[in-house]
Amino acid sequence: MVAIRIIPCLDVKDGKVVKGIHFEDIRVAGDPVENASFYYKEGADEIVFLDISATIEGRKTMVDIVKKVADVIFIPFTVGGGISSIDDIEKLLSNGADKVSINTAAVKNPNLIEQSAKKFGSQSIVVAIDAKRVGDNKWEVFIESGKTPTRLDVVEWAKRVVDLGAGEILLTSIDRDGTQEGYDVELTKTVSENVNIPIIASGGAGKLEHLYEVIVNGKASAVLIASLLHFRILTIPQIKKYLKENGIEVRESK
Amino acid sequence: MVGIIKYGSGNIYSVFSALKFLGKEVVFIENLKMLDKVNYLILPGVGSFASSMENLEKIGLLEKIVYKLEDGVPFLGICLGLQLLFDWSEEGKIEGFGILKGKVVKFKNKNIKIPHMGWNKVKVLKDSLLFKDIMDNSYFYFAHSYYVKTQKKFIIGKTNYKVDFPSIIVKENIVGTQFHPEKSGEIGLLFLKNFLEGKWLQ
Numbered sequence: 001m002v003a004i005r006i007i008p009c010l011d012v013k014d015g016k017v018v019k020g021i022h023f024e025d026i027r028v029a030g031d032p033v034e035n036a037s038f039y040y041k042e043g044a045d046e047i048v049f050l051d052i053s054a055t056i057e058g059r060k061t062m063v064d065i066v067k068k069v070a071d072v073i074f075i076p077f078t079v080g081g082g083i084s085s086i087d088d089i090e091k092l093l094s095n096g097a098d099k100v101s102i103n104t105a106a107v108k109n110p111n112l113i114e115q116s117a118k119k120f121g122s123q124s125i126v127v128a129i130d131a132k133r134v135g136d137n138k139w140e141v142f143i144e145s146g147k148t149p150t151r152l153d154v155v156e157w158a159k160r161v162v163d164l165g166a167g168e169i170l171l172t173s174i175d176r177d178g179t180q181e182g183y184d185v186e187l188t189k190t191v192s193e194n195v196n197i198p199i200i201a202s203g204g205a206g207k208l209e210h211l212y213e214v215i216v217n218g219k220a221s222a223v224l225i226a227s228l229l230h231f232r233i234l235t236i237p238q239i240k241k242y243l244k245e246n247g248i249e250v251r252e253s254k
Numbered sequence: 255m256v257g258i259i260k261y262g263s264g265n266i267y268s269v270f271s272a273l274k275f276l277g278k279e280v281v282f283i284e285n286l287k288m289l290d291k292v293n294y295l296i297l298p299g300v301g302s303f304a305s306s307m308e309n310l311e312k313i314g315l316l317e318k319i320v321y322k323l324e325d326g327v328p329f330l331g332i333c334l335g336l337q338l339l340f341d342w343s344e345e346g347k348i349e350g351f352g353i354l355k356g357k358v359v360k361f362k363n364k365n366i367k368i369p370h371m372g373w374n375k376v377k378v379l380k381d382s383l384l385f386k387d388i389m390d391n392s393y394f395y396f397a398h399s400y401y402v403k404t405q406k407k408f409i410i411g412k413t414n415y416k417v418d419f420p421s422i423i424v425k426e427n428i429v430g431t432q433f434h435p436e437k438s439g440e441i442g443l444l445f446l447k448n449f450l451e452g453k454w455l456q
Contacts, residue, residue: 001374001414005373045372070271074440075395093264094264094267097265120264120301121300121301122399123369168369196368197367197369198371198372221372
């Protein structure tokens with residue numbers, strides 16, 4: 001069966017990684033290509049870049065970065081952040097990105113999911129959902145970097161994006177993001193049980209047990225990890241060794 | 255020189271960069287003229303079955319590719335590029351190249367996530383120099399919702415996703431992989447290197 005994917009997430013702003021790897025092996029601090037290359041060699045199964053550029057120039061730079069990354073890493077990578085048109089998607093995919101992640105634009109214009117899935121194939125369209133808990137077993141979709149409520153129910157929205165042709169859901173718990181208190185397992189499980197496309201769990205990883213819980217109990221197909229890896233609290237080989245010892249299938253990196 | 259057929263929208267650059275990394279001379283094939291310059295041909299997998307057939311026909315490449323294949327040019331079809339070689343696909347319910355006997359069907363098990371997305375093992379069924387220096391049951395990267403059903407004699411590697419499906423097929427000069435070798439890390443690069451060395455042809 002398919003192995004659980006470990007996915008480092010790098011935040012890129014105006015061409016520089018802002019939450020990058022914090023240690024000396026990286027020669028050029030903040031260089032997205034070097035950071036990606038490091039994780040590729042360490043055994044990452046996939047990489048996600050989140051473009052948080054505030055400027056149009058910064059976004060253009062992202063396309064150049066994509067090309068450079070595609071020259072040195074030979075695993076899939078996804079680019080998200082500020083994608084709002086077919087043209088944006090085309091530029092990223094034709095320059096070497098394998099998938100794009102759409103968040104705010106998907107809510108504002110659900111048509112974009114349908115059109116892009118038709119044109120580029122579902123496997124390249126990831127819909128990112130930022131979820132905030134609003135009650136017992138109830139979550140609301142937030143957009144614009146988690147700032148704006150939408151009144152959309154997360155489960156209903158997840159079902160809708162699947163119908164529109166999304167190939168994966170990148171599901172972030174706003175409540176847990178940055179806390180290191182663990183993923184919102186209930187959220188992940190609820191969404192995973194309601195749709196039949198892979199769910200990437202995100203937000204809240206603090207220790208190895210958290211990863212195990214969201215995979216086994218939350219039924220996530222992949223886990224997105226940022227700080228834990230960037231600050232070298234854990235390494236990818238450590239994570240894979242732990243998961244394997246606990247009966248979870250992982251792709252062993254050498 | 256290796257030619258990558260450019261016929262649709264999506265990630266076509268990654269196959270190019272993987273071959274560059276291996277030190278190969280590579281060109282994108284966008285018209286008939288360029289097709290004569292290459293001695294290896296790769297059909298990457300991008301977009302949907304129907305739109306791909308349509309695009310190939312539109313640029314006039316469809317027939318010419320079939321001639322090339324019949325001429326014995328070593329050929330690699332990746333993912334959708336493998337599926338297009340078959341008689342018929344459930345995706346769009348239309349005919350493919352018809353070079354390989356069989357059809358393309360969707361995963362139907364209710365207990366699995368679709369697309370089949372991620373790293374999965376390839377079980378070697380027949381020895382081939384395509385597997386040189388690659389261990390049995392190595393992981394490769396997959397991203398697909400459909401798979402091919404074909405005759406046993408062409409299947410040299412299989413993968414399990416609740417159902418066993420062919421992940422590598424070989425017929426004479428034609429190789430097809432359901433996985434993406436260009437996205438399968440070092441093992442994937444090794445596979446591409448083996449393909450381009452051409453020793454599997456004998």
